[in-house]
Amino acid sequence: MTTADARLRVRYAETDQMGVVYYANYLIWMEVGRANYCREAGIRYRDMEIEGGILLAVAEVNCRYKSPARYDDEVVVRTWIAEANPRMVRFSYEMTECSSGRVLVTGETKHIFCGRDLKPRKLPEKYRPAFGISPAQS
């Protein structure tokens, strides 16, 4: 199983009055994680969208909050593919605070490959290896 690690630092904007990171922001970090995964797997998500006309429409998110991140923490977002076929991909994530190794959040997102019209569309063969999908799979 291939994993990709993205590193980020918590922004003041991402905190709320509880003094910790607001819960929706971890979904933004998941996006940072999977863009980084794609980049390390050899494709830029931007190019796939602009040149390939392929978008990843999100279908499902699950997120478990273990421990809160705080302002200025350095966070690692570890991302890997849990499942993929020419119609969909499911990413898994584990986020940890760097200095302590404390797990912050674990979660998954499921995405449907779509065209620009947001209608489902099979992933073109040239993008399949990056997602660990056999080009011949139907």
Next chain:
Amino acid sequence: MTTADARLRVRYAETDQMGVVYYANYLIWMEVGRANYCREAGIRYRDMEIEGGILLAVAEVNCRYKSPARYDDEVVVRTWIAEANPRMVRFSYEMTECSSGRVLVTGETKHIFCGRDLKPRKLPEKYRPAFGISPAQS
């Protein structure tokens, strides 16, 4: 089962370059929904936090994306309590686009009642009725 409906209009800021609402923003709308639920149940979440020293720390989020919301859409966030006891509460949500009745998102969030130190703390009795918890429950 009591439900509470909050109404909001999609902001430009909430869209992304796919032309639809960015997926993390639905979690913000869930927050709008449950603040509204509490208000209709007779407590202001702000007062519970400031006067009661009780915070709702999120433990889990699940979200299923059915159909995308777009800029300027009017959205209803229907919220109800799926489960509650003096230690935790689980909210359920259904979001629909007003003019069409189209379901956008369904989801749940699970929260632990905490003190200001973010450590678990039993919900004081005076707040229990609003969450449908019997004051005597331990």
Next chain:
Amino acid sequence: MTTADARLRVRYAETDQMGVVYYANYLIWMEVGRANYCREAGIRYRDMEIEGGILLAVAEVNCRYKSPARYDDEVVVRTWIAEANPRMVRFSYEMTECSSGRVLVTGETKHIFCGRDLKPRKLPEKYRPAFGISPAQS
């Protein structure tokens, strides 16, 4: 001078660990204010963008922070047009906390009318009255 008032309630997501609204969020409220201004002036910004192919690209923002907004505050965003011609429009804003009348923020934004390619484009005549521009103005 015509003004338009939009009303909103501060979301938890909009606060930061200082316990007040994060400063960038007032720009989102300005957007809410000017969308509301357009609506009251008889045009939906969404339609102007989709049907008319006209976008308002922001060129400048100035914002003075007088007093902080807090979670759950009700806020009125008063918006008016300070200057407009077929090439640009400048909006002014004053935001107040409803219950106290306290002024939170005053500011301006300057926008250039553009086509979908984000290149400057003169505002079509049919949209001019909404911005208080004489249709004949060149």
Next chain:
Amino acid sequence: MTTADARLRVRYAETDQMGVVYYANYLIWMEVGRANYCREAGIRYRDMEIEGGILLAVAEVNCRYKSPARYDDEVVVRTWIAEANPRMVRFSYEMTECSSGRVLVTGETKHIFCGRDLKPRKLPEKYRPAFGISPAQS
């Protein structure tokens, strides 16, 4: 004049349906820029807030938008201090797209040094050198 450069990559969440970065997000990047400036000047903003009880309350923002940033662009936020005394500090920013050197945004923010109560408070002497303020200045 000392400058500090922070580097970031545009997130999908930061774009809007115009296909470019939403205008309020540049203020978040300004925050990233000045946190980085402080770090390079030898203080962590987080420590100043937690240990020193000093907060930077924003009083004014000015922002000129020259050219839009797009998803996945690498951006450099150059930050420097335009003016500072024991009561306030004014930061200046210039953001450029890395690969082209294209200027995206220039701007300033003015901040008042405050205590935890958000009331103005003179900057303690130990933090002054980081802001280029003479410790003896009154």
